[in-house]
Amino acid sequence: MKFPTVAICEVNTKNELGEDVEAYVTSLGKGIREEYNFDVEAHISFILFPSQYTHGTIKARCLRYEDCDNCAKCPKTGYRKLVETFGANCTEIFEQCWLAGKEFDCCQYFLPLYTPYGTCFMLNSLQNNHPGSQHWMSLELDRSQKPELQVVTSRSIQVSLLNEEDIPNTALKGISLVIQEGQDRALHFHSELMANDVDVRDIPIEARNCRFPDETLPWSLYHAYSFSTCISDCTRIFQEEVCKCNSYLLNPYADARFVDCGLAGYSCLEASSMIIPDVKKVMRFNSSRLQCSCLPSCAEGDIRTVYESVLRFNPKGQEANITLVMPVWPTDQYRRQVLRSRLDGVVSIGGILGLFLGASILSGIEFIYYFTLRAANTALMARRAQQLKQT
Structure with a gap:
């Protein structure tokens, strides 16, 4: 097998992203009333673990901080780079x-x-x-x-x-x-x-x-x-x-x-x-x-x-x-x-021709050969024979 x-x-499963992510979020700024912006951390969690996404969370977690000058804001770009930086590798x-x-x-x-x-x-x-x-x-x-x-x-x-x-x-x-x-x-x-x-x-x-x-x-x-x-x-x-x-x-x-x-x-x-x-x-x-x-x-x-x-x-x-x-x-x-493969189709056609017409695909090929190649060959040989008689 x-x-x-x-x-x-x-x-x-534990909503823990590690000290490196916490340091990164802290470097971005604060919350509206808190020293640490947990909404931005939750957004980064979505970037790292997208299967845990819930509809409406991006708007709820990120847009509210756009007009706050001192607040940490959700990253605008570079999501692939964030995964490469904070995502776990195989040995981890x-x-x-x-x-x-x-x-x-x-x-x-x-x-x-x-x-x-x-x-x-x-x-x-x-x-x-x-x-x-x-x-x-x-x-x-x-x-x-x-x-x-x-x-x-x-x-x-x-x-x-x-x-x-x-x-x-x-x-x-x-x-x-x-x-x-x-x-x-x-x-x-x-x-x-x-x-x-x-x-x-x-x-x-x-x-x-x-x-x-x-x-x-x-x-x-x-x-x-x-x-x-x-x-x-x-x-x-x-x-x-x-x-x-x-x-x-x-x-x-x-x-x-x-x-x-x-x-x-x-x-x-x-x-x-x-x-x-x-x-x-x-x-x-x-x-x-x-x-x-x-x-x-x-x-x-x-x-x-x-x-x-x-x-x-x-x-x-x-x-x-x-x-x-x-x-x-x-x-x-x-x-x-x-x-039914292509070969099966050829065999079936031959069988039907043989049953109803007393012929096969080979007979059809012989029929075409008789009126084309053989007829042309016969005419060519007759012409050569006529030329030999004249000489």
């Missing part, structure tokens, strides 16, 4: 990792990626990795190995189980679990893979109603196609059409062609309910450049939650421990096959 892709995203989050009881280097295989959920560390994702690289881990297990992945972190996290081409997306419901510091949790899941026949690629995309991961859309910013990345791309285009900028999270590789939103841009997105939009709204959106029509991935399998539990909880604990287990080995596999 093959263990699915895993995404680890940091979450803020991960402590230990095991797969099938064998320990491995977490930061060699969990690679960072900007996603709609925030900064996540992805294990074997086609969006920031590829098979054969030094960071691609073999997740193929045999029956002598226990299908279990255990991760210990020093911060609260959200764990998501994904297909290789997918990303965590706040607009889509997926298999995920939040583990707070001091918790030891287990998630039991079941996974069934998808296998595609070779002939499936010969079928037009409109007919097979899915796209392979390497069939990326021309306007996509992601390295592989999936339904979740298509929704992210459509959201980015929607934001750009409405507010002339987009969230830095939807531009994961910092493509210079697209402008990251600042405070004014996020205020516009909030007024249009486009920071965490409804999927149906995004799917109905028709841009002047394209129509958003997202198909599923041809390679996506089915991952389902079986059981989740809290094994242990220590309120004073400093570690978060998650164990991902597949309790039963998969016995089924989805298969997408072509019922």
